[in-house]
Amino acid sequence: MPSALNQLEPGNYTGLQRYPFNDPAKGGLSWYGEGRGCNTLSGSFSVDSVRYVAGSLTAIDLRFEQHCEGGTPALRGTIHFRSGDTTAPPGPVRPIPGGLWRPAPGATPATGNYVYLQSDAGDYIGGGATTTYTPATASIGVTASGGHLSVSVDSWSGDFQAMATLSEIEAGYYADLRRYPFHNPVKGGLSWYGQGRGCNTLLGWFAVDRVSYTGSALTALDLRFEQHCEGGVPALHGAIHWDA
Structure with a gap:
């Protein structure tokens, strides 16, 4: 905020440069994360409402816009904060909706671990192929760390990330996901890639049965997923059955 203020006030703060290298008289801003940030930027923010109690911020509604390196594309954001709000984002949907993709009866092995991939014609990642991997044909690796699952088989890798509020993967439906690790942490993310191919952007879901x-x-996992690359209609579907 401008150096003339000792706390934020409602209003528009314009002509800003990257904090902390900004003009103190105007104020500054900087939004960054996941290993990315602007070297230089221009931007503004607007405080629609703000409240302090005994000098401590207790509520704010703020909007901002920033442009990196003199470019036209903008990052815009909205912040709504109440210090006493304990509401947490929802977890996965349970029960899992019944209309989601699953392998056709008899398409997967009746016993044992497997990774089943079914690619639509026109799907760049899977190349339109349907493939089943078992321990007899490929090494299948499944590991969990917090709310993140990693799957590896042959030359393929998969990442499945729960919403940030979960400390481990739970059963349920994880919807409206974007490419991991560039996803919305409130929703989670996924990415299936390999053989030199991956999505730049994707939309998809996964369901943990x-x-x-x-x-x-x-120690055990049954998971299904669907992803669409670059806004396309063709899908890559997959099913993973694994017991330690």
Whole structure:
């Protein structure tokens, strides 16, 4: 905020440069994260409402816009904050909706671990192929760390990330996901890639039908997913059945 103020006030703060290298008389801003930030920027922010109690910020509604490196594309954001609000984002949907993709009856092995991939014609990642991997044909690796699952098989890799409020993957439907790790942390993310191919952007979902832990160690998983690259209609579907 401008150096003439000792706390934010409602109003528009314009002509700003990157904090903390800004003009103190005008104020500054900088939004950055996930290893990315502007070297230089121009921008503004507007405080629609703000409240302090005994000098401590307790509520604010703020909008901002910033442009990196003199460019035209903008990052815009809205912040609504109340210090006493304990509301948490929702977790995965349970029960899992019935109309989601699943392998056709008989398409997957009746026993044992497997990764089943079914690619539509025109899907760049899977190349339109349908493939089943079992321990007899490829090494299948499944690991969990907090709310993140990693799957590896042959030359493929998959990342499945729960919403940031979960400390581990839970059963349920994770919808409206974008590419991991550039996803919305409130919703989670996914990415299936390999053989030299991956999506720049994607839209998809995954559903965890079964998951078990012993302590913090993952011991069992049944998961289905769907992803669409670059806004396209063709999908890559997958199903993972795994027991430690």
